[in-house]
Every structure is written in C-alpha cells, then in structure tokens.
Amino acid sequence: MSLRARVDLTQEELATELSRRFLMIGSNRKVTKKSVSDWETGRHSPRFTPPETLEVCDTLKCDLVELALAVKSSPSK
Template sequence: MQKLRENAGLTQRKLAERLGVTVQTVSNWETGYREPRMNPSQTLKLCQSLNCSLAQLAGAIAPCQDN
C-alpha cells in the first residue's frame, strides 16, 4: 500500500486526512500491523485517493502480522 500511496504523490498525513483516520492508522496498514477495516464508501475513497482499482488495493495490503 505504501507504493500506491507514494505513486499517488501522497504522504501518510495527507492520506490520513482524506480518509479521516490517524497517521498511525495509515502506518499500521502499510506495515501490516493492522488491516484496513472500512465500509464500501470508505474503500472507494481509498481507491480514489490512491488512483487504483480494488484489485490493486487488495494486492497491495500487507498481510496482518500475528503478534
């Protein structure tokens, strides 16, 4: 997901602002510490922000790490 965000020219802060989440949440998604949990409209907003398809997003999300 980090690569998609960087390709879209967004910082973690800017993406977090667009989605209404914290920077830490975006960081957790990118590292695989947490998986995104969103409703369909939030998922669409994320895809639009990253200029990607749902399939691209699904392939870019790091698997959640077992702690």
Template sequence: MSSGNEFMRLREKLGLTQRQVAEAIGVTDQTVSNWERGVYAPKLTPRQTAKLCQTLSLTVQELADLLEPEKQPES
C-alpha cells in the same frame, strides 16, 4: 515484499503523505502508518474503500490485490 511496503511505495510514488491519505478516508495518520508497518490490516467501510481507491487511483480489485496479506508457505 509485504503489502504494507507495497502500499507505502504506491503512496510515495503518488506524492502523498500518510496524513493526506488518512484525511481522505477519515482515519488517523497513525492508522496509515500501522498499515504500512504491517501492525494492522486495513478495516474499511465501503465508503472508505471507495475514497481510498479514488485517492490512490486504483480499482477495487487492484486495492484488494495490494492489501492481500502475504501467504505464508506451508511447512
């Protein structure tokens, strides 16, 4: 499962909308949608990272693990 899907699953489990997450960290809901669809990886300031951890009730390490891009198998 992609990190975007995991992010979306956690957000929905917490009963949060994309807009609520976006407003909490100062980005647009389209940005959150792009993360969830794997269009872009989050590029957050330290303050945004702290707010996202608080919003999702995660530690920084848990957030890093959640957003870590999937490693592609080597050919």
C-alpha cells in the same frame, strides 16, 4: 512503490484526505497517520465499509484489485 507514494501523498496527507472524504459520505471514521503507518507495515489491516473502500481507491487512484494486493496481512498471533 506503494500506492500512497504513487500519488505523492505523505502518511499525514493521506490520513487527512481520507478523513475528509469519509466525512463527506457520512462516515465518522477518522484516519490518523499512525493508522496509515500500521496498514503499510502490516501491523494492522484496514477495515473499511464498501463506500469507504471506494473512497480509498479514488484517493489512491487504484482499483479494488490493486488495493487488495497492496494490503499486507497482519502478523498472526
């Protein structure tokens, strides 16, 4: 089960919640449903600042180790 599914969020809901939380900490980063999909399929790896990473962990109710283990590597080119 994915971390997102564990907290019962759709890709769109997660994108919206992360965008809202990032704005609250002063980040202008917008998260889209496509970004979430790309992270989950391993097409792209997320690149967050440390404060953004903590917001992701809080949203997904996980710790840094769980988040790191859940991130799929992008395919090598």
